[in-house]
Amino acid sequence: MRPALWKRAISSLFDSCGLEVRRKGGLRADAFQDQVDFLAGKEVRTIFDVGAFVGDTAVTYAKRFPEARVYAFEPFPESFQTLKDRTAQLSKILPQQVAVAECSGLRRLHLTGHASSNSLMTVSSQEASQLDSIWFQNRGSVDVPVVTLDEFCEANGIKSIDVLKIDVQGAETAVLFGAEKLLTDRVIKLIYTEVICSRIYESPYTFSDLLTIMEKHRYRIAGVYNLMYFKRRAPIGQFDVIFMREDILTSSDTREQ
């Protein structure tokens, strides 16, 4: 009885300062470390970084998974050049100057105030004006080549993707629509994707569509990260989520605690 009492006293002390005491490992913090943990003992040879921007994530993946090749997709010429220069010495990173979506061809890439917000989707001017941020300012557009993941893998003889990271500013679901065969063949182990819930991008897809695909192909949510809110009282603006193929999750159940 006594330890419970002092525990409660400490909690209420912190509570009055607006803090909460938690056991570590409860709240997910490091999405990359978790991916390493989740895939421990599994072969990780192929990583796709879709929406690589200037390569921060690609470099992180190359470090965390030294055995893997990292295909880094970035369509915007300036960002791609930086990505290429930065990773020139890293033979495991393979930059691809192409966008990824649900069908291949040539498509308009909408440019924004910050190149990391560039998207195949247009920015909603109404939402952007409310945010009052240069990040989403309209800066015109360029035409970029687009591939689907199914076609890219077929053309390059890639049989499986161990980690698929997607961060393409509102077009995440489109990437998965272009990976129908890979998903059906069950050759993608883990998907780490950004989810944009706000209507900042005029995407035809909603979070529900993404969940529908993931459920259809029997993926499970393995972690939720980096929750971001754009407006004071609005629902969640965006977050990252790790989906894992159900059988991979089940087979890793024997992992040590």
Add this chain to the structure above:
Amino acid sequence: MTKRAIQRLFNRARLQLVSTTRWGVQCEVDVNKLQCDHPVETVLDVGANVGQTATAYHDAFPQAAIHSFEPVPAVFEELKRRVASLSRVRAYCLALGASAGNMRIAMSDSDLHSTLSARGAGERSIEIQVDTLDAVCERLGLSRIDLLKLDVEGYELEVLAGAIEMLKRNAIRLIVAECEFASSPALTHTSFFDLHQRLAPWGFKLVTFYTDWFDPVHHACMGNALYICTNSYLSDGHF
């Protein structure tokens, strides 16, 4: 210096400090943030158990009437005892479901995780009374619910099926529901996938997750998700 020392102490104890002003840490704090223009007045606590949530809500929402529903008589007695001193909490020995009537409920050993769903139907079961959320609101004269808490061990969607009238009128502002972040046949709780698909058509948007209980083996298993009805908030232009 002191901060660093405290940090080290916490690290050693495998504890961490998180700020409750951050979204997704404490549900009550987030609810008050969302309701800053309209203080929380009406709360339905469905699956009240012995009143853990009701007690927290009573503290956090000083103007709220909290209606707590717990169908298992033995658990209900304990609930009644614990909330007796809380003037704004009313407890009902009742389950909420898709339709009114009596139902058999499977009893687990602890009595804490009893469930109405067919999956759980086991050896030991008792009969309990069920009503719909719509009927209860009508009887109690509740025209609006500021917060609906659902923690009914896999029966969450059934509760919503009995709340169609309230949902149609956009009369439920916030819903916090327990769910499993999974899609598997072995599911014993409501899947987040199903919950989201059920709520989205009614104008609900995800506010935040409370993914506090990560199982180190099964990863993100359980958590709560907080939803806001954007239809009922449209007028204030925040969404």
